[in-house]
Amino acid sequence: MIQRVQTLFLLGVIICMGLVVMFPIWEKTNAEAGVRYTLDAFYMLKYQRNEASVFVVTESKQLFFLAGLVAAICMVALYSIFQFRKRLTQIKLGALNAFLMMAYIAIATYYIYMGETEIGTDSKGEFMAGYFLPLAAMIFNSFANRFIKKDEQLVKSVDRIR
Numbered sequence: 580m581i582q583r584v585q586t587l588f589l590l591g592v593i594i595c596m597g598l599v600v601m602f603p604i605w606e607k608t609n610a611e612a613g614v615r616y617t618l619d620a621f622y623m624l625k626y627q628r629n630e631a632s633v634f635v636v637t638e639s640k641q642l643f644f645l646a647g648l649v650a651a652i653c654m655v656a657l658y659s660i661f662q663f664r665k666r667l668t669q670i671k672l673g674a675l676n677a678f679l680m681m682a683y684i685a686i687a688t689y690y691i692y693m694g695e696t697e698i699g700t701d702s703k704g705e706f707m708a709g710y711f712l713p714l715a716a717m718i719f720n721s722f723a724n725r726f727i728k729k730d731e732q733l734v735k736s737v738d739r740i741r
Contacts, residue, residue, distance in 0.1 A: 607704030
């Protein structure tokens with residue numbers, strides 16, 4: 580049911596996590612060594628500067644499981660929207676989604692840490708939109724769960740009156 584506020588929050592989860600695959604997660608450049616690392620939902624790329632001072636990809640690690648995790652999060656949120664008659668199932672799906680988002684953030688943070696240690700400078704890398712969008716999605720997910728619980732409490736109170 581689209582008119583429920585928790586549906587809008589769940590759509591917010593889907594939109595935020597859908598945008599994660601379009602934006603980079605992290606980036607760091609070591610100007611002295613001419614090395615740059617970037618991380619997105621599909622790859623961790625290492626660039627090195629060539630003779631023409633252009634960064635060229637020299638190494639890439641495939642991280643398609645991150646994109647698969649994003650797809651799973653979107654599917655769980657979409658499935659949760661259509662379970663509006665089963666509020667307890669929606670609450671469980673919201674908890675599952677929160678766990679999946681925490682796993683995504685943990686895995687992304689691990690690869691950021693690996694990139695930080697490989698590039699080896701004192702400066703820190705830049706966190707990009709792909710790192711912060713799952714955090715916004717987690718906030719949307721918690722608001723959706725809050726409103727689903729309110730609906731469940733309202734239904735229980737009406738049942739008691741009957």
